[in-house]
Amino acid sequence: MIAPLPESQRIVITGIGLTAPNGNSLSEYRQSLLEGRSGVRPYNIRYVGDTLAGVCDYDACRYQKKKEVRRGTRAGSVGIYCAREAVADAGLDWDNVERRRVGIYVGVTEHGNVETENEVYQLKGFDYDTQYWSHHHNPRTVANNPAGEISLNMGITGPHYTIGAACAAGNAGVIQGAQMLRLDECDVALAGGVSESIHTFGIFASFKAQGALASHDDASRASRPFDAQRNGIVVAEGGCMYVLERMSDARARGAEIYGEVAGYAINSDASDFVLPNPDRQVECIEAALRRAGVAADEIDIVSTHATGTTEGDVQECKALQRVFGQCENTLINNTKSFIGHAMGAAGVLELSGNLPAMRDRMCHATINVDELDPECDVPGLVIQEPRETRGVRYVLNNSFGMLGINSVLVVRRV
Amino acid sequence: MTSDQIRDEVLDILQDIAPDDDVSQLKDDVPFREQLELDSMDFLDIVMELRKRHRIQVPEEDYPQLVSLQSTVAYLEPMLRDVQKV
Numbered sequence: 001m002i003a004p005l006p007e008s009q010r011i012v013i014t015g016i017g018l019t020a021p022n023g024n025s026l027s028e029y030r031q032s033l034l035e036g037r038s039g040v041r042p043y044n045i046r047y048v049g050d051t052l053a054g055v056c057d058y059d060a061c062r063y064q065k066k067k068e069v070r071r072g073t074r075a076g077s078v079g080i081y082c083a084r085e086a087v088a089d090a091g092l093d094w095d096n097v098e099r100r101r102v103g104i105y106v107g108v109t110e111h112g113n114v115e116t117e118n119e120v121y122q123l124k125g126f127d128y129d130t131q132y133w134s135h136h137h138n139p140r141t142v143a144n145n146p147a148g149e150i151s152l153n154m155g156i157t158g159p160h161y162t163i164g165a166a167c168a169a170g171n172a173g174v175i176q177g178a179q180m181l182r183l184d185e186c187d188v189a190l191a192g193g194v195s196e197s198i199h200t201f202g203i204f205a206s207f208k209a210q211g212a213l214a215s216h217d218d219a220s221r222a223s224r225p226f227d228a229q230r231n232g233i234v235v236a237e238g239g240c241m242y243v244l245e246r247m248s249d250a251r252a253r254g255a256e257i258y259g260e261v262a263g264y265a266i267n268s269d270a271s272d273f274v275l276p277n278p279d280r281q282v283e284c285i286e287a288a289l290r291r292a293g294v295a296a297d298e299i300d301i302v303s304t305h306a307t308g309t310t311e312g313d314v315q316e317c318k319a320l321q322r323v324f325g326q327c328e329n330t331l332i333n334n335t336k337s338f339i340g341h342a343m344g345a346a347g348v349l350e351l352s353g354n355l356p357a358m359r360d361r362m363c364h365a366t367i368n369v370d371e372l373d374p375e376c377d378v379p380g381l382v383i384q385e386p387r388e389t390r391g392v393r394y395v396l397n398n399s400f401g402m403l404g405i406n407s408v409l410v411v412r413r414v
Numbered sequence: 415m416t417s418d419q420i421r422d423e424v425l426d427i428l429q430d431i432a433p434d435d436d437v438s439q440l441k442d443d444v445p446f447r448e449q450l451e452l453d454s455m456d457f458l459d460i461v462m463e464l465r466k467r468h469r470i471q472v473p474e475e476d477y478p479q480l481v482s483l484q485s486t487v488a489y490l491e492p493m494l495r496d497v498q499k500v
Contacts, residue, residue: 066433071455132466135458 007248011178012414013258013355014250015090015243017082020349021054021236021339025085030356032338033364034386038220039339040234045201046121052214052222053198054236054340064153073115073140074196076149078239078345079106083150083190090243091255092188103186104147104160105176106241107169107193109343109401111162112141113200146194150241158186166401167305168266169193170240170347171409177244178261187249192241195343199237203343207233210274212309214340223341224368225306225313225334226376226383233307234340240348247414258355262394262412263292269404276312281319281398281406288396288408289323297327298394299410301363302380303354304334305398307341316398317376325379329390333382334366347399351409357392358413415494420487423499427463431456442484464490468497 004010016026021039023029032039043053060069060077063084069077083104087094119137126132139145147160159180165172170193177191197203207213214232216222223234250257265287269277289296302324306313324330335350336342342349357363369383397409415423421442428437432450446452460480464470470493472480479489 067431067451070430070433126466132462134462135455 007251008246009182010247011181011244011261012247012250013242013261013411014245014255015086015092016240016258016352016355017085017087017089018238018240018349018352019056019058019078019081020238020342021056024056024058026352026356029353033335033353034362036365036367037338038223038367039236040219040222042219043198045198045204047201048204048208051204052216052219052234054234054238054342055198056237068153071136072149073145074199074237075108075111075146075194078194078196078237079146079150079241080153082192082194082239082241083154086190086241086243092243097188099155100157101187102156102158103177103180103189104150104156104158105173105180105189105191106147106150106162107171107173107344107348108146108162108164109166109169109195109197111143111145113202114196115140117200117202150190165405165407166403167341167343167346168399168401168405168407169344170349171264171351171397171399171407172266174242174244174261174348174409175264175266175407177242178264181244181246187245189244190241191244192239192348193344193346194239195237195345197237197343198235203235207235214308221368223308223337223339225304225308225337226366226373226381227369228371228373230308230310230313230373232309236340236342238339238342238345238349240345240352242348257414259358259395259411260414261409263288263290263294263410264408265291266405266407269406271404274402276315276400277404278315278319278322280404281316281400282322284406284408285319285323285396285398288410292394292410292412294394294410296323297330299324299327299330299396300389300392301354301357301395302330302332303350303395303397304332305400306334307336313373314375316400317378320378327380330380331363331382331387331389332378332380333363335364337367337369347397347407347409350399351395351397351411354395354397355411357389357395361389361391363387363389415497415499417487417491419499420490420494421483423467424483424486424490427460430463431459440483443482445481446483468494
């Protein structure tokens, strides 16, 4: 057992701001997840044509001028919306928060594809004469853009950068924020992840070429991890940012606490560009459990990464079977079945979909599992209908990505 | 294009660049920057839009000519005189 850390080293979540394809606040989102409401809809994108996607409808102009929206990127806009909502939710006295002591850590799967594709597309109309290439291209496509736009919008002068971690990035953003608070690099961390990926045709076309792009006559039933008839990924946009603080600071100001970042781990498969590796996933999960000082059977909900690909879902289930196969009270679910794969936002959005379980004691379902794939039949899998729990003290959140990056977060009820 | 048409065209460009403002209220003889929140990137947007819409090249030394609605229209008139309004 690990000795408890002093409160100055314990990191807690005190604010959540998000936009998901089925909700623009935590309460809307949670309600959609408990009521089985999908956010996937028909979608059309240049060159690829008609497909499906998880599309967000947050009001960008709530926190940005139209001019800011025009000049910036969708990822920046999503980040601003989420960060502003998180700060409001945290009840911080924002006017008196020392802005140089706020850090911004945004996980991204990719950035710049959308803006580059748009520029090349319009350049075609000028016969590829580069004097028609926009001067906005560089500030829009630098890798720190989504975090930098938050800094500009909110007047934050502490560190800002993105964490590129493929689809493990949402967890990685939160982990980075927690680490920076522990190192005293900031007093408030705005940490999470964003995705603008539905606006790049390349990601759809690449998944399609890989045989990994989902299709279904009914959009709401297209994202179906663990189902025998699953046929790939539904790409989604979205974002989720947390206000993270040291527990000592949060308690001193009487903040409401969603949970504590009790454990985390990131590791690498070092085995394949795209295929997951259950051995390394197990190691990552076990490392996060060790850091949290908890045993597998103390985890109440495992929020899976599964994306709806044939291979990926089976490999994750192998890992889950090995770690949680004997845990009678651990429930397992999947949020992507509702919203699709929100890429850089996926990890943190999926964790957020499950954090309210610490209060309402419900485990949201995995929808669209009409015929469970026998290879995904892990004990505790909650399918089709939400399930009442014994009470939720620990949520473990998996988030994995291409090039073999694994990330796991364990959050404890405080 | 007549000078009135050129003026409308410049206002159209400005409205895209400054969507939060009502550019129809602009005073012709007062610098844009005193009436709108325009920075150097916005100014480059004006130059780029003129290039894209009318293939007009505004050399850097002529940028001061684009200071106000009045001076911009005067600067563009000789270039757009023979261009038909689309």
